[in-house]
Amino acid sequence: MFLNKTRLLILYLTVNLPLIMVTTASVQPSNDHKIKHKNSTKEISSLIVVDVQNCFINGNLALIDSSAKQDGADVVPIINHLLQTVSFDVIIYTHDWHPTDHISFYQNLNKRRQYLLGDQNKNYSLFDTVTYKGPLVQTEQVLWPLHCIQDTNGAKLHKDLIVESKSNVFHVRKGLNSDVDSYSAFWDNNKQQKTDLDSILRRWNVTHVYVTGLATDYCVAATALDAIDLSYTTYLVEDACRGVSLETIDKKKQEMKQRGITFVQSSQVKALVDGAICNRIYLILMSFSIAVSFLLK
């Protein structure tokens, strides 16, 4: 009789508790049919925090001064909340990290006029797009103000962003080559050179990436598009990104949707990531409960 009660209790707890955990953790928002239930026990998730650096928040290229008037600082508490509540397997911080003679700076236009395609004496303004024929490759380039120069305060991550030193936390620098810009954290804009981001994710067997940060229409979009090209299941965490111009944000979002990137809100990420973990725990407990019930027979 005692044995029976114990057996029933253990069976009840081991089967039902995880079941409750799974059902509450994987509640899906009904308005987004694109989010699929996870059936794999091998999902490895990475959060990618793109360029949450001073230059884009309160520096020379502060997003708040651009046409969309979005404030880069807004993403900091949202990303921090994700970092504190969601068990990502791998966390990546990317850094725009330019030398002073970088091709992306308007201030360097005069030194590069011999490479301009078309009228080499034409007067350009900040934020104009030019085409340089070289010296490395022909490349289209927006003429940005000085930003994210290596080892300057502008290149530092925002002081309130949570950055832990753990074995699963990595920093990826991009835009180091003077002669080609790099919006994506995977490749430079002309796919001349890869950063080590893809090899880090592969080494950790990452299958799913959640992209956040600055700026939606440039480095965030470029990183997310390369991620899906490289076969990662890719999510854009929409409220954890801020951009430059409403027109390009809209254009890039359409391109991302068409290419198969899923848009989610930060409030949905925990269920997606930890849902997968709950499934793993549930399977382990299920087999444990079967074993126990046999032992008690």
Ligand SMILES: *[C@@H]1O[C@H](CO)[C@@H](O)[C@H](O)[C@H]1NC(C)=O
């Ligand atoms: C779910 O299972 C099916 C069939 O085994 C598989 O083809 C599919 O890739 C799985 N989906 C995920 C998200 O792992």
Ligand SMILES: *[C@@H]1O[C@H](CO)[C@@H](O)[C@H](O)[C@H]1NC(C)=O
């Ligand atoms: C560029 O601007 C300078 C100074 O404003 C002017 O003297 C020059 O003629 C302009 N060049 C062209 C090609 O418009």
Ligand SMILES: *[C@@H]1O[C@H](CO)[C@@H](O)[C@H](O)[C@H]1NC(C)=O
């Ligand atoms: C990735 O998967 C391989 C093969 O299954 C495994 O040997 C390796 O330990 C995994 N790496 C990590 C970091 O889990």
